Amino acid sequence: SAVISQKPSRDICQRGTSLTIQCQVDSQVTMMFWYRQQPGQSLTLIATANQGSEATYESGFVIDKFPISRPNLTFSTLTVSNMSPEDSSIYLCSVDPSYNEQFFGPGTRLTVL
Amino acid sequence: AQRVTQPEKLLSVFKGAPVELKCNYSYSGSPELFxxxxxxxxxxxxxxxxxxxxSIKGFTADLNKGETSFHLKKPFAQEEDSAMYYCARLNAGGTxxxxxxxxxxxxxxVHP
Structure with a gap:
């Protein structure tokens, strides 16, 4: 199993600013995933972050808007850049340490005014 | 693209009643579903x-490849089963x- 923490748990931001979300895992994992859950919507994968390589982004998501860092095997950050109200969502990170079950963080609830 | 469809956004039952949450997936090889x-x-x-x-907490789900479904079932719902349920499919292979x-x-x- 894996225990994941995220910071911040929630934030309210002004449009045009950026927010960096941190994800910490209690064990070393190869892949970390970042999801977005817009209000009333399902989870959508933003990108996959592997240590030592560039993140792989899903269709509709770009590095300039959602830069990701993965400095080591237990930590990753997702930045939401130049925010607009449409970016208001819950952002979740997850890991799959044994390739058969994903564990999710508690999420970061972002509101953009 | 692989798709997972849950046709019901809301489902209400009374305690003790059977419950079935529907899930269908787009066909592609041998899916891994959760x-x-x-x-x-x-x-x-x-x-x-x-x-x-x-079977976890009384829930079971059978993969039906003919109908491309993976419905979640429980014969007797409990109030503590009230939650959001997501069906998910693992993408396998390549990137x-x-x-x-x-x-x-x-x-x-689940209503009392």
């Missing part, structure tokens, strides 16, 4: 996976390995 649950104020967690054919595609989710409410 049910995730999110209780109020808790994080998303795995409920069960089809490959282990297990998609390890990624989950989620359905839209079904909010289950």
């Amino acid at each position: 049910w995730y649950v999110q209780y109020s104020r808790q994080r998303l967690q795995l409920l069960l996976r089809h490959i282990s054919r297990e 998609s390995y390890g990624k989950l595609t989620f359905g839209q989710g079904t909010i289950l409410t």
Whole structure:
């Protein structure tokens, strides 16, 4: 199993600013995933972050808007850049340490005014 | 693209009644399917996976390849089953390995 923490748990931001979300895992994992859950919507994968390589982004998501860092095997950050109200969502990170079950963080609830 | 469809956004039943949450997937080889649950104020967690054919908290789900379905069932619902349920499919192979595609989710409410 894996225990994941995220910071911040929630934030309210002004449009045009950026927010960096941190994800910490209690064990070393190869892949970390970042999801977005817009209000009333399902989870959508933003990108996959592997240590030592560039993140792989899903269709509709770009590095300039959602830069990701993965400095080591237990930590990753997702930045939401130049925010607009449409970016208001819950952002979740997850890991799959044994390739058969994903564990999710508690999420970061972002509101953009 | 692989798709997962949960046709019911809301589902309400009374305690003790049977419950079935529907999930259909787009056909592609041998899928690996999961049910995730999110209780109020808790994080998303795995409920069960089809490959282990297990029963968790009284819930079961059978993969029906002919109907491309993976419905979640429980014969007698309990109030503590009230939660958001997501059906998800694991993408396998190539650059998609390890990624989950989620359905839209079904909010289950079990009334006393």
